[in-house]
Amino acid sequence: MPDATGLELLAGELGDAALETVYFRNRATLIVDPARIREVLASLREKGYAFLASVHGVDHYPEEPRLGVIYELLDMDSVDRITVKLRVPLDAPTVASVSEEWPTANHQEREIYDMFGVVFEGHPDLRRILMPEDYEGHPQRRDFPLGGEPVIFTRDEAGLLEAREEEATST
Amino acid sequence: MRREPLPPRTSTPGLPGGDGELRVQSLNARQMLRGGDLEGANRPAALEGSELEEYVQERVLTTTLDDAVAWARSNSFFPLAFGLACCAMEQFHTAGPRMDIARFGFEAFRASPRQADLIILAGRVSIKMAPIIRRLYDQMLEPKWAISMGACCSSMGVFNNYALVPADKFMPIDVHVPGCPPRPEALMHGVLKLRKLVQDDPDMGWRERYDAVGTEERP
């Protein structure tokens, strides 16, 4: 990780694309403007961070802007990591896709779309990857219920369900 | 490995002509069944009536055809090679060298559901996979059985959430094997329980078993 001063210098070089820097537990994070993500990643690539390790999403519910996308970059030559973060609001969840320059982001952006609903513009094939294709809703948002099913057993089916119904109506 | 030399073959006592002649052996066998001893001092008279029946009952196994078929079926399940998640690893170990499922005759894991009669659901069933498993189960031929291995498909297991379905919701399960993942011994216990179930209660067809006659879908 670049140390705190290195991080500030980096942020300075990126100009107004970098909104904020966070240095936490020896790890450097840059919070950037969602519209400029491709150029930020390109300039970081020139600095040596050539390996995109992970693209993942976060839901900051209830703070706005709610949906976050996090890019983990790795510089293999100097063993350095840096995190780039951006946040988009729920009513305009579009981010430019970086899958053209970073092919690894292909499936990972699809997963973020599937789980959070962030739409990646320019992605060659944005569709659901983990959930069935006609699923409604974005499961990993914080206000999506966890779900779950009551358990039934084949040989006991009638008895258990009836007993549960009786319990529910009587209490 | 040290091997003891096998004892030398001596001709079976009482058999004329040595033990190499098949024709002689079968003639002798017929004679034995009829109640006569072959050579030697105590050659009883040929048995008649109830004595013959007793003699035969002691030596010949009779059973109903159903029982025989059930016995054969239960001892030769063809499991479907179907592993979903972590339980599949323990399923491999059940088929592995230590907890050998081949001892019981079940090592023929078939890849095609048309050739299998036992589906062991090893692992968690997600909502995307459920219709596929149902289709696999429908492709299996009667009589067929299902074992739900592990906590996840039996009863949602560790994860009770939007993504999983308990297996009983979309297909009938005969034996549930608890565990996360169940040890190979536990899976073996489940399979043997199923074997006992089939031997004792060999109803054909799951629709008769689960009182679901009349629920067939029309094409």
Next chain:
Amino acid sequence: MSPTASSPHSPGTGKGENPTLSAYRRREQSITLAPLDDDLDPDMGARDELLTLNFGPHHPATHGVLRLLVTLQAEIVRDIKPIIGYVHTGIEKTAEDKSYWKVIPVVERMDYLSYYFNAMAYCGAVEALVEVEVPKRGQYLRVIHLELNRIASHLIWLGTSALDLGATSIFLYCLRERELILDLFEMSSGARMHTRYFQVGGVIEDIPRGFEAKVREFLKIMPERADEYGAILNSNEILLQRLRGTCPLDAQTLLGLGVSGPLLRAAGNPWDLRKADPYSSYEDFRFKIPVGTVGDNYDRFAVRLAEIYESVKIIEQALDGLPEGPYITEDRKVALPPRHELATSMEALIHHFKLVTEGFRVPPGEVYNPIESPRGELGCYVRSDGSSKPVRVHMRDPSFVNLQALAPMVRGSYIADMIATTAMLDPILGGIDR
């Protein structure tokens, strides 16, 4: 919803396209053609006909429920589209609902062959957030179990890959060794798989008496057995023909695709997090990184086989240098106090109660913790908001990212090579789908 049967169609011409296909299915089957190989016989006649075949999700040759839409020209694979999600378990969402301690068994079940690695990545992330130090003995014990798990994972990979390629006896040999490793796990933690042995701050329990002797016994036979497997497989002409020279991919493309682990090392790039960015005392051990040259299937196979020997060396060094001391952090706000203290100390009782009912609180922040799993870089991202439950747990699974490399590897080769490549890719669907 249209059935997923094979349907011969020639896209682009509009002829024979199934009109009942939804837009989703049509997009799913869209292909990108690789340039035609010059060695193809131009009179083959199959030039205009492309067949889309559906492999899986139930197929004996896939490692788990992986579905592949393969577009074929005669026997040559023109494009491949993996479709996943058939074991999606919502692990990350379930983890948000549980206290930090209880997330460990949930997260272990993700990549179900390398369960200790999942726990290690997660515990490492939480330890960074809570700022606890794992004592040296705990670190060494973790390394021993991690490397044993690496060997176990490689054994299953070897067994199932050999099974796919036709060498069926190797499967049973590998399971025989794996039984020994699972016995060791059972000895130290009580369970064979998903042992919940790693906790935040160290390991849950010290190793019992006799564990070290048993491990050393295992370490004596493992290299011999690995030699046996190497001898059997390296002299198997069919296996060599199927693996040598098939589906190579250069390191630069792999880096672009985010691939790490044995796949990248087989292509020549010696990137290994255990050496580059050591965690949990890996810097104390001397071991080599096997690196391939060509990047074809044979190199991937050889690299993983060689890693087994290196893991054996690491375990031996860890056992030799195992220090005395605590095996879990002494910080009672994070780790359970030892049972005997509960009888005498009131604070211990209160700590125990708070930890078991509510769990420890983690200061707000977010951390990404990468480690080297048998398949590549396994990273765990944990975001906390000060409460006792995590806000977001994301596991960056190596198989999920490595799967994207399957298409470039396989374009232009035969179906049989595709099966071999999928085997050498070592995908674990639990990790891919989470």
